[in-house]
Amino acid sequence: MKNRIVTISREFGSGGRTIGKAVAQKLGIPCFDAEIIQKIAQESGFSEGYIREAGEYTPGGVLANVFSNRANGPTNEDYLWKIQYQIITELARKESCVIVGRCADYILRDTADCLKVFIHADMDFRGKRIVEVYGEREASPEQRLKDKDKRRAAYHRFYTNMKWGQSQNYHITLDSGVLGLERCAEIICSLY
Amino acid sequence: MKNRIVTISREFGSGGRTIGKAVAQKLGIPCFDAEIIQKIAQESGFSEGYIREAGEYTPGGVLANVFSNRANGPTNEDYLWKIQYQIITELARKESCVIVGRCADYILRDTADCLKVFIHADMDFRGKRIVEVYGEREASPEQRLKDKDKRRAAYHRFYTNMKWGQSQNYHITLDSGVLGLERCAEIICSLY
Numbered sequence: 301m302k303n304r305i306v307t308i309s310r311e312f313g314s315g316g317r318t319i320g321k322a323v324a325q326k327l328g329i330p331c332f333d334a335e336i337i338q339k340i341a342q343e344s345g346f347s348e349g350y351i352r353e354a355g356e357y358t359p360g361g362v363l364a365n366v367f368s369n370r371a372n373g374p375t376n377e378d379y380l381w382k383i384q385y386q387i388i389t390e391l392a393r394k395e396s397c398v399i400v401g402r403c404a405d406y407i408l409r410d411t412a413d414c415l416k417v418f419i420h421a422d423m424d425f426r427g428k429r430i431v432e433v434y435g436e437r438e439a440s441p442e443q444r445l446k447d448k449d450k451r452r453a454a455y456h457r458f459y460t461n462m463k464w465g466q467s468q469n470y471h472i473t474l475d476s477g478v479l480g481l482e483r484c485a486e487i488i489c490s491l492y
Numbered sequence: 493m494k495n496r497i498v499t500i501s502r503e504f505g506s507g508g509r510t511i512g513k514a515v516a517q518k519l520g521i522p523c524f525d526a527e528i529i530q531k532i533a534q535e536s537g538f539s540e541g542y543i544r545e546a547g548e549y550t551p552g553g554v555l556a557n558v559f560s561n562r563a564n565g566p567t568n569e570d571y572l573w574k575i576q577y578q579i580i581t582e583l584a585r586k587e588s589c590v591i592v593g594r595c596a597d598y599i600l601r602d603t604a605d606c607l608k609v610f611i612h613a614d615m616d617f618r619g620k621r622i623v624e625v626y627g628e629r630e631a632s633p634e635q636r637l638k639d640k641d642k643r644r645a646a647y648h649r650f651y652t653n654m655k656w657g658q659s660q661n662y663h664i665t666l667d668s669g670v671l672g673l674e675r676c677a678e679i680i681c682s683l684y
Contacts, residue, residue, distance in 0.1 A: 311660075420660050465659050468503075468612050471667045473659035479683065487679060492672065 302413040303396040306488060307405040309456075309464065310449035313441075315481045320400040322485035327492055329445045332391055333400040339387055346412075374443035381459055406460035407425030407467070417488055418470040421477030494605040495588040496500070498680060499597040501610045501648075501656065504620030504624075504640035507673045512592040514677035518562040519684055525592040526584055531579055573651055598652035609680055610662040613669030624647075 306323055310316020317333055325420035388404050391397060392412040399408075405416045421429075427441035437444060456464040467473050472491065474484045500517055509525055516523035550680035563646020567636065580596050583589060584604040597608045613621075629636060642657075648656040659665050666676045 306612040453538045467659040467665035471670050478663050
């Protein structure tokens with residue numbers, strides 16, 4: 301029997317990772333996020349910091365140029381995507397778990413029984429939250445959010461050809477700012 | 493105190509109306525869908541059939557031309573939108589209720605305390621359902637679904653300037669095909 305996996309995609313600052321951990325704890329199954337990054341790092345030889353940046357975001361700057369140089373063969377991002385793909389497939393084969401981010405919903409589409417979740421919240425909620433969780437930066441919270449969202453969406457679109465945040469791509473989407481993180485976790489657990 | 497309104501937007505055939513009625517029954521509040529159409533009909537003098545068609549869909553055919561003749565003043569659709577707007581605002585002011593479709597989430601954005609829901613399901617589920625509920629037609633179920641979805645999305649976009657089905661526009665979106673109608677109704681009630 302296929303393992304049951306909860307995949308959580310999320311807007312930056314929406315608390316998706318916190319919700320994922322709460323869900324995993326309630327269900328008594330592991331939650332993978334930073335762990336995956338470390339595993340990728342170990343297996344690929346890339347530095348962890350580089351992978352964290354390149355593993356889910358397209359490089360900053362002009363998006364149109366980001367993935368334009370395939371004439372020279374696969375990019376580092378392509379290698380990372382492949383390694384990530386293998387690790388996530390392996391994790392899902394091994395046991396039931398929660399996987400936050402990393403396009404796991406797409407990667408596992410044919411090989412696992414997934415509950416596909418998307419978490420979002422408005423700018424105001426997320427702006428306050430990223431300052432609390434990650435501290436102040438030179439850029440305004442709003443600018444940081446817009447930049448991260450844009451890069452996640454572009455990465456997701458490039459590798460999965462699916463629209464990030466489009467409700468039809470998920471079994472359930474939740475506004476964590478209005479509903480609250482705890483409530484979101486409860487609803488997800490009730491559907492597992 | 494503002495009344496508490498559940499607004500349900502839905503893909504054609506996803507069971508959004510059935511879910512809305514179940515939610516209303518569980519919560520002991522009224523559900524408006526066909527009732528609104530009738531009320532619109534009574535107040536406007538338009539025939540009910542015409543309003544059902546024009547009240548939520550853009551006219552068929554080439555979408556680009558649908559709303560293009562405003563140089564000649566407001567269209568019938570514009571009048572219907574205005575009447576609909578007034579009726580929905582009035583219903584929400586009067587009592588807590590469930591309102592299915594009719595862009596109620598947008599109409600009530602500043603005047604009511606809304607739980608904004610979007611219901612969707614895949615083509616296969618909806619195709620079977622519309623044949624069960626509405627019977628066979630000359631066009632294939634898939635063609636009927638695509639046509640209706642396209643017209644609802646265009647109508648919503650024109651009058652609200654919001655993207656229909658984009659998760660960020662709702663507090664919760666649910667895949668009724670995977671989760672089941674009954675389960676969707678329970679979750680919505682638990683959030684009310």
